[in-house]
Amino acid sequence: MLPCMASNQQTRPGIGEMAKDTAKGRIGIVMGEFGGRVQIRPIGGGREWDAMPDMVVQPSAREELSARLAIRNGNSRDGL
Numbered sequence: 001m002l003p004c005m006a007s008n009q010q011t012r013p014g015i016g017e018m019a020k021d022t023a024k025g026r027i028g029i030v031m032g033e034f035g036g037r038v039q040i041r042p043i044g045g046g047r048e049w050d051a052m053p054d055m056v057v058q059p060s061a062r063e064e065l066s067a068r069l070a071i072r073n074g075n076s077r078d079g080l
Contacts, residue, residue: 013058018043018067020059021051027059027067044071 013019019030019040026049028040037050059067 011058012038012053012056018059018064019051019056020063021049021055022057023051023055024049027063030056043067044074 013030015030015032017030018027019038020027021038021040026040026042028042028049031039031041031048033039033053034050036053038053038056039048040051040056041048
């Protein structure tokens with residue numbers, strides 16, 4: 001039998017998924033966990049940062065769309 005989750009209960013994003021670090025207000029892709037911290041890389045690439053696991057959540061649909069759109073716009077300006 002599968003455990004029942006409350007509708008307001010969230011699971012932390014896994015490796016390769018988009019995540020929001022609520023402590024920093026930044027959104028990126030989960031790259032892994034090391035030393036009790038979640039490693040997140042900016043969506044457009046760049047240097048990873050460490051986040052406390054309890055501060056990492058799934059971004060809202062609006063936040064995710066906004067982050068993806070910002071990357072696409074940046075790529076468009078750069079001719080990619």
